Amino acid sequence: MKWVMRALAGALSLFAAQAFAVEQPAPPSCVAPEHVTHVEGKLPASAAAIAKEHRLDILVLGTGSSTLPGADGTNAAYPMRLKAALQERLKNVKIDLKIEVRSRRTTADMVKTLQTVLDAKPDLVIWQTGTFDAMRGVDPDEFRATLKGGVKKLQAAGVDVILVNMQYSPRTEMMVAAGTYAENMRWVAQQRDAPLFDRLGLMKYWSEEGTFDFSAPEAASRVAQQVHNCIGKLLADLIMDTLNIGGPEKKDPQ
């Protein structure tokens, strides 16, 4: 009986919290814990492009979680939000962003298309992966080796890489062993000196802190847009921090 009461109490408090949230639509502040904001790794090609040519060509390589459904989906998803946030901070830099996103691809599938990515001659590739590998249960060792090979190939061609891991998805958490793949991505990032954007840890933090509720069916598409907006902003922070040309308050390197 006790747990029924607790469950009821929990459900009630949840409803109360939501009712309250509707009354005060405060914009989410995109807070991020230290372990997400503090990232190791280097972006030499991007730094050179910004310093010498005042431009930065970014390519987002990813799968379904790098976009949102709907007509306005691409614009609301984190790649375009990143572009906007970065442009705001690097006013004198011409930022170009290409999107190479297709659903249901493993890392191996994406590595096969790397030549197309290289042909676009980006300075920086933001590579979001891991989700479909985890869902398919790709052998973790193979996953790690494939990813490492891919990052190596990009870096060898003079392209910087930022890795973005999977989303935190409470409903499927029991069915997808995301942790193993996230660990392997962290390991590859460390070995290749590539910054890792820990989207999994970040979203889990938001879920624990109550910043966003990923399970509630209400306002799911508004939450989705806010989440992507925050991810775009925090990715811009990560790039600025790694380039070491000033934090959010410092607008321009010049």
Place this chain on the structure above:
Amino acid sequence: MNDIDTSTLRELAATKVPPPAIAPARDLRLDLFRGLALWLIFLDHIPSNVVSWITIRNYGFSDATEIFVFISGYTAAFVYGRAMRERGTLIATARVWRRAWQVYVAHMFLFVIYMAEIAYVSTSFNNPLYSEEMGILDFLRQPDVTLVQALLLKFKPANMDVLPLYVVLLFGLPPVLWLMLRSLTGALVASILLYVVARVLDWNIAAYPNGEWVFNPFAWQLLFVVGAWCALGGVEKSMALLRSRTLFVLCIAYLLFAFAVTLTWHIPALAPFMPKWLAEIIYPINKTDLDVLRLLHFGALAVITVRFVPQDWPALTSPFLRPAIICGQHSLEVFCLGVFLAFTGHFILVEISDRISMQIAISAIGIALMVAAAAMIGWYKVIEGRRPGPRPPKSLGSDLAGGEA
């Protein structure tokens, strides 16, 4: 399932005194630690559960899976090794395989529960953030393939990998026992060789739709066989080594090392203290293929546990440890219940509330239900007369290993 094992023991008690190589009384430590392992597995299986911070995987390289596999190997060899000696290879083999069949059926039962949860989620899950993750539900669209692959133990949802491993290990047990009764060391050496060859040549069983088994049976068999080896006299053989001070100090040192390494995982501020050369050597710690680091960590834990917890430790009969002990005595049922409760607990956390108080409540209630179920199963066995008559039902020596070999 206990009738055979208990009758074996009754026969044994009636016939001859078992050789001193085998401990004559039921070793309650096995039940205790298997019961605790079952609790830890339950806690670890609830994703994002704050209570899982107490489980051993956060303080060293190995986790409850190692304990479970080792003790299962130990009790299987204890029960079926005797059966093989007393009743012959054929009958012992038949019994082991019947047990493997029971575990297989239990796994399929859990799979059905899993399917039910997935099917429910698929109707209520519609969040634009997760259009990609929803692909995990795709297999519902092709049940012809999914169900057949599940029956073949190739399609195994996350967190449902232990029982298939157990099925395969039990299936392969009879020849191991046969060899062990003839050459204890020979069987162990053969097992180590298989482990090494499998790791060098990358042997594993293929899984569906991709990849390989999460617990590679060719690697994990080593821990199972080491358990069997200990049960059939290996411990007595190596008593001098186990009691040695040097080994004790080495084990403590290794556990501290493992603890220090795990600290760098949990406290980001400590991460820079992990030397890069050391990281290159030890990472990634491979659970699928039972990394040597994990094996050693379990070994060190076992050596130290055996030293501090003797077989006649008075607390083993205290009421405080009894809940864990009875869970360990009905491990297959309690394991399955634990997996089911983890599903249910996760479901409640997602659908109702994931507050910390809820996580703690779910963990505590889950363990209480596991204990209650174990007590009930024990009670059923008493009323069905499966426990030998002359002894009072409380006597634990009656159904050794709870039939849960």
